[in-house]
Amino acid sequence: MIRFEHVFKRYPERGEALTNISFEMKVGEMAFLTGHSGAGKSTLLRLIGLLERPTRGQILVNGRNLATLPRRQIPYHRRQVGMIFQDHRLLPDRSIFDNVALPLVVTGLGQKEVGRRVRAALDQVGLLKRERATPVALSGGEQQRVGIARAIVGRPPVLLADEPTGNLDPDLSREIFELFERFQYVGVTLLIATHDLALVNSMQHRTFTLDDGRLLNDTGRW
Amino acid sequence: MAKQRSRRRRGPRLLDLPGIWLGQHLQSAMATLRRLLETPLPTGMTVAVIGISLALPAALYVLADNLRTMAGGWDQTAAISLFLQYETNDGDANRVAADLRGWPEIAQVQMITREKALDEFRALGGFEEALEQLKNNPLPVVLAIYPRTEHSPPAQLETLQTKLLELPEVDFARMDTLWLQRFQAILDLIQTGVLLLGGLLGMGVLLIVGNTIRLEILNRRIEIEIMELVGATAAFIRRPFLYAGAWYGLLGGLTAWLLVTLAILLLQGPVSRLASLYRSEFPLSGLGLSAMGIILMGSVLLGLVGSWIAVNRHLRGAEPG
Numbered sequence: 001m002i003r004f005e006h007v008f009k010r011y012p013e014r015g016e017a018l019t020n021i022s023f024e025m026k027v028g029e030m031a032f033l034t035g036h037s038g039a040g041k042s043t044l045l046r047l048i049g050l051l052e053r054p055t056r057g058q059i060l061v062n063g064r065n066l067a068t069l070p071r072r073q074i075p076y077h078r079r080q081v082g083m084i085f086q087d088h089r090l091l092p093d094r095s096i097f098d099n100v101a102l103p104l105v106v107t108g109l110g111q112k113e114v115g116r117r118v119r120a121a122l123d124q125v126g127l128l129k130r131e132r133a134t135p136v137a138l139s140g141g142e143q144q145r146v147g148i149a150r151a152i153v154g155r156p157p158v159l160l161a162d163e164p165t166g167n168l169d170p171d172l173s174r175e176i177f178e179l180f181e182r183f184q185y186v187g188v189t190l191l192i193a194t195h196d197l198a199l200v201n202s203m204q205h206r207t208f209t210l211d212d213g214r215l216l217n218d219t220g221r222w
Numbered sequence: 223m224a225k226q227r228s229r230r231r232r233g234p235r236l237l238d239l240p241g242i243w244l245g246q247h248l249q250s251a252m253a254t255l256r257r258l259l260e261t262p263l264p265t266g267m268t269v270a271v272i273g274i275s276l277a278l279p280a281a282l283y284v285l286a287d288n289l290r291t292m293a294g295g296w297d298q299t300a301a302i303s304l305f306l307q308y309e310t311n312d313g314d315a316n317r318v319a320a321d322l323r324g325w326p327e328i329a330q331v332q333m334i335t336r337e338k339a340l341d342e343f344r345a346l347g348g349f350e351e352a353l354e355q356l357k358n359n360p361l362p363v364v365l366a367i368y369p370r371t372e373h374s375p376p377a378q379l380e381t382l383q384t385k386l387l388e389l390p391e392v393d394f395a396r397m398d399t400l401w402l403q404r405f406q407a408i409l410d411l412i413q414t415g416v417l418l419l420g421g422l423l424g425m426g427v428l429l430i431v432g433n434t435i436r437l438e439i440l441n442r443r444i445e446i447e448i449m450e451l452v453g454a455t456a457a458f459i460r461r462p463f464l465y466a467g468a469w470y471g472l473l474g475g476l477t478a479w480l481l482v483t484l485a486i487l488l489l490q491g492p493v494s495r496l497a498s499l500y501r502s503e504f505p506l507s508g509l510g511l512s513a514m515g516i517i518l519m520g521s522v523l524l525g526l527v528g529s530w531i532a533v534n535r536h537l538r539g540a541e542p543g
Binding site: 075078083087090 | 243245261399448449450451453454455
């Protein structure tokens with residue numbers, strides 16, 4: 001589902017962020033991406049979502065070679081990749097419903113179908129009753145769950161999360177991770193960047209460790 | 223194969239696409255209008271600036287139009303007024319008139335007898351008392367000469383005037399159309415002014431809309447970023463801004479029309495009073511339907527082009543670093 005082949009990413013101002021990264025994830029696989037801050041976790045995720053392009057190497061997502069994907073096709077690629085951020089990236093002046101509906105609205109889906117799918121997504125994260133609220137009225141954990149609902153509402157085959165529990169206490173973090181496990185059961189491929197090692201170790205999933213832009217350790221076999 | 227699968231996942235079936243496209247446009251247009259009306263003050267200010275900018279050339283156009291209507295009434299004026307010698311009586315004058323009617327340059331000759339001239343003079347007002355003092359009619363017989371159209375231009379008219387002056391009964395000949403032609407030239411000048419001013423202020427509208435949309439884009443930077451993140455196409459993100467430009471244009475055009483119409487209503491009273499002093503009536507004509515159509519279409523187009531420029535400069539679509 002996701003394949004990296006000798007991927008390098010160099011920033012002119014910071015130097016090399018990723019060095020010779022190669023790995024492959026199968027459909028329905030869930031993996032953690034760990035490492036110290038600045039190790040390149042976010043960069044790696046950004047490459048998958050085509051927020052950035054690699055300096056060298058090839059990335060294949062769902063059979064698409066991102067290196068040869070024309071700019072016009074980028075929006076369609078992003079609809080296949082749900083992204084969850086530490087700071088949620090919600091629109092503060094829109095309701096929870098509107099925030100979650102955004103990925104569907106941009107595809108031109110009919111209102112009825114949008115309503116149905118948004119409620120299904122909110123139900124999955126346990127926020128069905130808060131659809132009329134605005135993000136500021138929600139707690140940090142709830143806001144993160146809205147971000148997750150927005151990422152899954154378009155039913156993307158790939159889900160990326162960048163420090164999704166960075167600001168949450170352990171109980172809430174575990175809740176969020178268990179939510180991710182449920183998506184894995186329905187065949188979604190998940191890659192979660194986190195430095196919550198205690199939580200990572202308590203769950204049995206493949207784990208990549210990045211150190212200064214190099215893939216140091218990969219517990220999975222492929 | 224993988225590509226085909228992903229294409230199917232994009233969602234709607236091909237046959238539904240025109241309906242979806244139309245629906246998206248309608249939804250975007252109405253949502254944009256609602257958004258503009260939610261902030262009435264800034265929207266109103268932009269619309270007012272556009273309206274005033276467009277009202278200026280429109281008002282000048284109306285002025286030229288009205289002057290033209292006024293001048294239209296004077297086209298019937300004789301080209302040359304022929305004042306006969308004071309001694310010439312009506313009978314002799316009739317003979318001269320009949321003679322002149324035979325000239326190839328002349329289309330029509332109208333005789334104004336001394337009595338008729340005196341009556342007209344009295345009717346003009348203000349001179350009754352002065353006329354009472356006179357023992358006899360001081361006015362000569364006047365022949366109003368209407369040349370054929372091919373002899374109307376100034377040069378030909380002057381030749382005709384010289385020829386007429388050679389007649390023994392003629393005292394002097396006054397050309398009436400010269401000042402009309404000057405007036406026509408002034409009208410042409412005003413019309414060029416309308417075009418120039420319209421072009422200049424149209425550019426102004428373009429810049430106003432462009433700048434307003436640019437600020438709007440900057441204000442909504444975060445929203446745009448998130449939309450790009452979840453897979454909005456460049457066209458989808460641009461659409462509301464283009465509609466905003468078109469709405470600004472339409473509302474500005476309507477404001478311009480309203481301003482001009484209001485100005486005409488206010489001016490009608492004074493103009494009527496002035497006209498009545500000249501024993502005349504002058505109903506002002508406003509912006510006709512076609513002129514209004516041109517203004518509205520032009521303003522929508524200006525708004526659209528203005529926003530298009532801003533959108534093209536500031537919304538380039540998702541661009542990975």
